[in-house]
Amino acid sequence: MLQHAGGVSFKFMKSACNIAVDFIKSRGVLVPAAAHSLGADMCKELKTKVLRLQPPTANGPTAEQRSGADGAEILSCTVKALKDGHVVAVPTDTIYGLACLAQSSEAIRRTYSIKGRNGQKPLAICVGEIQDIYNYCKVKVKRELLGDLLPGPVTLVFERSEELNTDLNPFTSLVGVRIPDHGFMRRLCQMCGEPLALTSANISSNSSTVEVHEFQELWPKLAVVVDGGPIGDKSRLGSTVVDLSVLGKYRIIRPGCALSSTIDVLERKYGLSRDMEG
Template identity: 80%
Template sequence: MKSVCSIAAEIITSRGSHSSAAARRLGAEMCKELKTKVLRLMPHAANGPMVHQEGQTDGAEILTCTVKALKEGHIVAVPTDTIYGLACLAQNSEAVRKTYNIKGRNGQKPLAICVGEIQDIYEYCKVKVKKELLHDLLPGPVTLVFERSEVLNADLNPFTSLVGVRIPDHTFMRRLCQMCGEPLALTSANISSHTSTIEVHEFQELWPKLAVVVDGGPIGDHCRLGSTVVDLSVVGRYRIIRPGCAFSSTVDVLERKYGLSQDLRDE
């Protein structure tokens, strides 16, 4: 497992800005203050099989380390199928509060939850659509908004009766949720109002506040739009809250296959 100080030196060296001595010096300076673990997932080679390179960590080891950090109430950074995110246990009120503080996020803006399997959605949400619809959209780059169930932490988004739920099309994230055995609260890995991130170095200013940063490499098609967020809390209707990166395909499924009508009510 790599520490922040060693990763910092690698980033500077890889960018070619400054000498290796400067990189080592900065790494040493950061090491005095940070205890963050930066763990690199093994990427897939172009032709399919996994290849191991120096500095990368076995996926099982990363999962174990990340789950431990989450269970201890810490905040972690993780790759998803859209952008990098910050995650904590949704049922841990103190961890939720810390997530808002790290981002500088408006307390009236909700956090989504992330689960590993479609069946998990029914425990934390009151679902009013066919199960087949969930299977058509999930896992994928879509956040579905439902009425929350009483099981979900009352301190998570206490200002609304709704909650957005995700199942990213990302093996690591799904397995992480499964191993935690409870939902993760998930939000973008950036300072609030700043650009979303698709590489870990882009939110490096947040590293000191995180227990683990999981480096899954550059994400997706680099669109930075995040997931498409759609409200399905009203029977027979849908409302797009954020167009995101899967707008057209999501609307096509909702209207053509399931006959839902767009809800144009005011926010």
């Protein structure tokens, strides 16, 4: 169903905004940040805000590279939406994700509803710093191991702590935690001051997405869509998920995009043995 503002369709307004911004940029009248700001102002009547991050200048966007008003405004808008209990779409270092506050039970329920996700499938959490993991997980590996794998395209599964919302994955004592190698996502978690629940931005059982237009049918259900451009090599594999909840062992739950490098760290550097059970 299309969102309408003043009788004008969501798609029409979106196209008009994009055309106007592209025209202004092509004429060289405004710098990119101002052009993006103008586009946001033109679309401000839309319920869903589609906000474009400026292109990165290195391999992957970083908060430092995006220190101007454009990036700051996008962060502020996204944080506000999350704090208000909404679900947002965000870029990560692997695929696009849907995020909400992990400590908000209502936001978690909304996320499952938007995706049409089976309620027995868990959501991971995303934090900004390694130290944050200790607040919500019972870690049985060396801190150095965490530093070797994170930030990066890896989800580490630990026993959950009592600090984590009991309505998040109530069917299991474990939780997966991520720190994406993506400056915007890390800064977003830091500004929220609490973990985000994170899952792929797609309807359940559909392919993972690496560009925002690929999950456009979900936009009307989201408060903010952060467009970080095409992601990575478009492998769509998602993060490698590894269970580290058993002392001295590891178990691969999902191979993902960083399997070989992850196993190399776990076995060769830290001497963990692979648990072939389960």
